Amino acid sequence: MSQRKYFGTDGVRGEVGGPTINPEFTLRLGYAAGQVLARQHNPIRGRPTVVIGKDTRISGYMLESALEAGLSAAGVDVLLAGPVPTPAVAYLTRALRLAAGVVISASHNPYQDNGIKFFSAQGMKLPDEVEEQIEAAIDQPLGCVGSEALGRARRIDDASGRYIEFCKSTFPNELDLSGMKIVVDAAHGAAYQIAPHVFRELGAEVFPIGCQPDGFNINEGVGALHPEAMIAEVQKRGAHVGIALDGDADRLQMVDQAGRLYNGDELLYAIVRDRLAQGEVAGVVGTLMTNFGFEKRMKAMGIGFDRAKVGDRYVLESMLQKGWLYGGESSGHLLCLDCHTTGDGIIAALQVLTAVRRSGQSLAETVGDLKMYPQEMVNVPLQxxxxxxSHPGLAQAKERVERELNGRGRVLIRASGTEPKLRLMVEAEDLQLAQQGVRELVAVDLTKR
Structure with a gap:
């Protein structure tokens, strides 16, 4: 894959008013994407159509208008879904048989940032070669098709309703959530109108928080990045469980009635354990950061396990290559390909609740046989x-620590993707063993060979 100029691992993202997230660039991006999609589209199917969804950031209106104008200028019809979760755009793209879907969101970032990413007609990320074609077209002169070929735009009035029904369809017909009190935290983000309805319509008593967006408060003190608000509300309401999403609702954190927070590894385990009880589970994909205890438990259960690079994009790629249905990140991006083509916080929560309801156990009991290993991590500056x-001292220290662990843990050394630091991590059955291992790694002087 060639070096990207604009696209990162999750579309184009940056500060509003910066070199990419501004009206002019977004117009060009829309026009470039429209040209590429129009070239690939079969004219027998009529004009290509794209759906645009967004989260609740104030800049979403501006970027939506610029994208709409660019796509229309390239001869592409546009459907405007308004504020909906990222996975809702993936669903609508597939369900409406569209050429592509576009999401305007910066996920868990503060409101000053925004981003634009695309889904293919299959509801998955665009293939690399298509993104590269769009990149190549962005810097070309901006044009416009003739008036008779301009794209039209209209709003989808029932986008939220369609997606609510889709989410509910992933919960078993023979089960419901009656008798459950659930706190739902939508992070003042894209799911604020949707998430409470999903759980309420399945029978739960819902206490919504983070559902009053004002354009500026997305992810502010609430949601998956700040679960303290959800924990406090669960304890205040005496709820059975709390569910927290991030700004675009593709990430999940959950808490039980005792106030204990469950990360992505534990929630994924609850789902996999339930699926295994219903039939065969071939394998699960985690990341380099997935807890070693999860890996050991998968092997003990006879389930294949593989690690991808950090990022749900890489998890999905590995799942597709192996033909496996389940995967996720410790951060809470969970994928169940028997339900959806992409990570979805609401649907992941429903699968966890399926495990709880089907087993008759609490969330703590459902994951009770998963032993998470203590983790110690230190970031050291990287010149x-x-x-x-290729540092010999670091390699020797890593080998020495791995010998000391003797299969009772693991060592991970990786460079940060966002700052000049090296992350040194050791997981072990015993916290002191992990701490001792990290001390040995930190003692290596990287400036000397």
Missing amino acids: PGTQWE
Whole structure:
């Protein structure tokens, strides 16, 4: 894959008013994407159509208008879904047989940021070669088709309703949530109108928080990044469980009635354990950060396990290559390909609740046989040009720590993707063993070879 100029691993993202997230660039991006999609589209099916969804950031209106104008200028029809979760756009793209879907969101970032990402007609990320074609077209002169070929735009009035029904369809017909008190925290984000309805319509008594967006408060003190608000509300209401999403609702955190927070590894385990009780589970994909205890438990259950690079994009790629249905990240991006084509916080929560309801156990009991290993991680500064991968002292220290662990843990050394730091992590059955291992790694002087 060639070096990207604009697209990162999750579309184009940045500060509003910066070099990419501004009206002019967004107009060009819409026009470039429209040209590429129009070239690939079969004319027998009529004009290509794209759906645009967004979260609740104030800049969403501006970027939506610019994208709409660019796509229309390229001869592409546009459907405007308004504020809906990222996975809702993936669903609508597939369900309406569209050429592509576009999401305007910066996920868990503060309101000053925004981003634009695309879904293919299959409800998955665009293939790399298509993104590269769009990149190549962005810097070309902006044009416009003739008036008779301009794209039209209209709003989808029932986008939220369609997606609510889709989410509910992933919960078993023979089960319901009656008698459950659930706190639902939508992070003042894209799911604020949707998430409470899903759980309420399945029978739960819902206490919504983070459902009053004002354009500026997305992810502010609420949601998956700040579960303290959800924990406090669960305890205040005496709720059985709390569900927290992030700004675009593709990430999940949950808490039980005792106030204990469950991360993505534990929630994924609850889902996999339930699916295994219903039939065969071939394998599960985690990431480099997935807890070693999860890996050991999968092997003990006879389930394949593989680690992908950090990022739900890489998890999905590995799942598709292996033909496996379940995967996720410790951060709460969970994928169940027997339900949806992409990570979905609401649907993941419903699968966890399916496990709880079907087993008759509490969330704590459902994951009770998963032993999470203590983790110790230290970030050390990384000087420019440091070849840490081939540093003999670091390699020797890693081998020494792994011998000491003797299969009772693991060592992970990786460079940060966002700052000049090296992350040194050790997981072990015993916290002191993990701490001792990290101390040995930190003692290596990377400036000397």
